[in-house]
Amino acid sequence: MSESESGQDKTEKPTQKKIDDSRAEGQVARSKELTTFLVTLMGAVGLIMFGGAMAHMLLEVMRDNFSLSRDVLMDPSWMGRMLLKSGNYAILAMLPFMFAMMAAALIGPIMLGGWLFSTKSLMPKFSRMNPMSGIKRMFSMQALTELLKALAKFLVVLIVALVVINNDRDALVAIAHEPLELAVIHSLQIVAWSTLWIVCGLFLIAAVDVPIQLYQANEKLKMTKQEVRDEHKNSEGSPEVKQRIKQLQYEMSHRRMMAAIPEADVIITNPTHFAVALKYDPEKGGAPLLLAKGADLIAFKIREIGAHHQILILESAALARSIYYSTELEEEIPAGLYLAVAQVLAYVFQIRQFHAGRAKRPDPLGDLPIPPDLQRDS
Incomplete structure (x- = not known):
């Protein structure tokens, strides 16, 4: 049960006004683990889908840059033209993969908390510069939770990586004996499928983190009974003022x-x-x-x-x-x-x-x- 600055327990559910004000300030539930999971998943899927095409196009760039004639070497302007051509070709090769990654980076935050752009969250808060507040955050329950999540992610990724490397050991050794073009494509395939297996481990972390973030966000929004009363009074007006307004309205109507x-x-x-x-x-x-x-x-x-x-x-x-x-x-x-x-x-x-x-x-x-x-x- 959370506690307010006045020492009262926050036992009441947040009002709609409280929720709206919180969103206006950019305070919504967000899960970095969910975003990491989606970006990594899209990266693995993107490599599986577009990896072969990217490898072929990048190999073409390498051939063009390393297959040089004598006339080209003697032309001072060739380097600039070739750099521009190679850059455009490389961007074109990476474009589908980059769009997929960008989409995953946008979808991740939207899935939890919805689309939100708040200028208030961009404003500097001098309270965050207080050293004592910083030390308090370092030893808070939030910091301990983040530390445990980081350790869990490290252990999950480490275990999955060791298992994947052990299973692909023969394939990794075989790459050294393959032709260059085939070796590059084979390497991308191994990286893509290894990443996909690691994503399965990150899914467990995200599945645990999302409920935690929702719970913590709800706890921050909870209100004391006094806060609910004060908000109702501010939004609806005090009973004394409302009664006085009704009395004045009645008197005016009566005179008319x-x-x-x-x-x-x-x-x-x-x-x-x-x-x-x-x-x-x-x-x-x-x-x-x-x-x-x-x-x-x-x-x-x-x-x-x-x-x-x-x-x-x-x-x-x-x-x-x-x-x-x-x-x-x-x-x-x-x-x-x-x-x-x-x-x-x-x-x-x-x-x-x-x-x-x-x-x-x-x-x-x-x-x-x-x-x-x-x-x-x-």
Whole structure:
């Protein structure tokens, strides 16, 4: 179990932000043994696949450079031209093998930790120049692990090399009696297959090192409970600040709602616990809009403001509850309440006509049609 600088145990899994920050700084799991294994494996396979062709092309270069005529020897400019020609020919011969090795060198790190380029990891860290920190790293568990891996690699390579050399002893001796061209090709074959056998030993080292690197990287990323709390607080904001923001938002919404009540066409109550204020604009079309709603003290305040501005207040407990629970502020009422609200607005129009002396007093509203799915118990 790892321990933080404050002395607390790092028992918590790293958060996604912690993982992302670590990647941004270039701190991901890497295995040098995996890269060494892949590069060596590709080198052995490359020699097996391209070794014969490379040997023939390089032998041609040797023949051209050692088969010299008298005219060539007397030409001072010949050396430069021949050097350029031989270099191009040698590069062309080695190009497939070089590309294979380059691919292995890139794939190795990507297989563990993925593709990552971080400028932060290139910046100098003066903390690494501290002699005491360097001495501490020299005698750390990490240094001991690296030492054991180096000894293991040495022993594995040594044992495999001795076994391979012993098995190829007769072939190595026979090379001395072969023609030059055949001897070169034979030598490359022996080197390639010997390297391939050594790679089998390196695979064991890589198979052990990869889980170790993953475990160590995960241990470095682990967090204390306090670090998790602090990160959550920094990313989400402290509860006190969030509560204050919510309170301010509520107060602003409440003031806007109260300021919109004088524009309402009707206020529907139940009659004391709930109150909703509706407005309908025939020019804009659409459904009636909920300007304000509230319960208890807020409902009382809505009725008080409505009465002050001579807005008609109707009692319909079922409709008031239904609108209160189904509609948000500044939204249109649901389609299921269109018929009930239409009857209310028609009644409001008739009352206005009555007060203007252009119509008789309308009959009181009866039960309003409210769908069962929009009904709310008192």
